[in-house]
Amino acid sequence: MADGKSILRDVAVAAGVSLRTASRVLNDDPKVASETRTRVQQAMRELRYTPDSMARSLRAGTDATIGLVVESVADPFFSELVEAVERAASAERKSVLVASTHRDPERERAVVAQMLQRRVSGLLLVPTAGDHAWLETRSPRTPMVLVDRAAPGVDADLVAIDDAAAARGAVEHLLAHGHRRIGYVGDHPDVPTSAARLAGYRDALTAHGLDVDELLVRADCPDPVTAGQATRDLLSRNGSAPTALLSAATRCSLGVVPALHATGRTDVALVGFGDFAMADALQPGVTVVDHSAAAVGLAAAERLTERLADPGLPTTTTHVPVRLLQRGSGELPA
Amino acid sequence: MADGKSILRDVAVAAGVSLRTASRVLNDDPKVASETRTRVQQAMRELRYTPDSMARSLRAGTDATIGLVVESVADPFFSELVEAVERAASAERKSVLVASTHRDPERERAVVAQMLQRRVSGLLLVPTAGDHAWLETRSPRTPMVLVDRAAPGVDADLVAIDDAAAARGAVEHLLAHGHRRIGYVGDHPDVPTSAARLAGYRDALTAHGLDVDELLVRADCPDPVTAGQATRDLLSRNGSAPTALLSAATRCSLGVVPALHATGRTDVALVGFGDFAMADALQPGVTVVDHSAAAVGLAAAERLTERLADPGLPTTTTHVPVRLLQRGSGELPA
């Protein structure tokens, strides 16, 4: 009757057993007479007993929560990732604590510290750029899986796409369609992911016997605005303008696409990294390397579950496959 | 040295004071000699002491966490909302626990129960459709703010946009541009938000002396696919096809826009509810009622903070203003 404020001791008293026994029933301990068990369970129901997660966590030393730290929860890629992680976590009856770094290493340290302090059972981290050796000294060696990119200075599991291979695939797609002057618009190479994509781009070109024209490489676009500007710059190069572009991040595509449309240069082939809403409603549709955030999130959550089960596991790197969604951008105009 | 496993007692011993004093320093209790204080703080630093949030929460009876339950974290609207809430929460030094209902009332009950059980300090809830009287019986009367829509059967704060007014504004925009046959594509009216938008649509039309042609109303589109189909249906009505459409949800726009483009009917004026990436890159740009999720999230978080400070506050409804982003869709073709 004491709605909600019923504690395990109340249940024990009501069922006429000791606290320990009530606890056993709560934890499905087999060593309890089935008759006693049903009596306790009945009491639990009548008292609307709800276990106190705080107390359990304090006792257990760890909380049934997984911490997820991404760049920005609002980013379409990461929000899809969050969703996948939440799905996987809830299947494991765990809650998800989220936080965004906004690419700020200090904020990253703060939110990670907060989560460790809360004794999350595991941590899923999309690291910012820069050294992460400080993570090695994390007090309770909380199981951790790096997501989407590695972090220099830390030895931990990593779940990501094979960026270099994906970029190579994208470039090869354009090459196969006859393009020879392929521009690159991407984020700074100090983000490992971006560096790998740029490397893949270069590799694909040289593997086909082409020189990389550095003037066509704009690896300095952290946001849509600069990406749009870079696009206009590239297209205005008289005589040496690219006939195709590789946009190495969704964020970049969000600037490249409008720039292409605004300048009327929809004849320029485009392959983007990461799918986005409306990509196929545009004319022409944008071919994308579909960087499934859901697949990455799911794989990361699964890896974390494995590690939680056996903390002694050697650290591994898991590459989530990507696929190219062809949407009619990519043809070389006659 | 005992890295991370240092507990407050260790600090006390190291500083040569009692546990009580160490606790006082930790909580910035003024009643402690400044000399003693610095000694304790030094000890904390040397031992790399980190307070155990679990223990504090257990003692305090409530956790420095706010629970946020939305429809789907991956939805652009809600992910922006989550981001805003997280920002506001971190300013209050609180963590955010997220969960998605996926519009499933059972899942909603489960995740809400889980959060209450975790003793979140407050709850931000985007309720599913249907009765929520069960929420009134929540054990510890956890402070709660409903977000984006009301929930029948619960008396709680609500932070949302004025859906009816926003829909009226959108329709008036189209009327002002000369349209008289305005179609409606939206979600089911059993979602209160949708019902209000539909009502606003009707009101605006009747206020202008127009009859509502029920054949132009398709309030049965919960997803982009059905919205796209509805769009094609409406446009194929010979002689009575609409010259303009109101898409009452971002999800719907994601189906309406491609349908318009695919059928080449870009002459049909469109006003959408909720902004989305690429809305202005499309030709013509889509005019939208900008339903700022960030503003809603922020306002909700602020309201929750107020209520946490004073649980006795009367419940209120806060309407977050919306604005119309004109983007050149809406003109009546000559």
Added chain:
DNA sequence: TTGTACGCGTTATCAG
């Protein structure tokens, strides 16, 4: 100003 002792709700150790 500082210290002692108890309790938050659970689980684990040991007896019986």
Added chain:
DNA sequence: CTGATAACGCGTACAA
């Protein structure tokens, strides 16, 4: 199979 009792790490009456 079951039951007293001691922790988990911290906050707080109450006393000194």
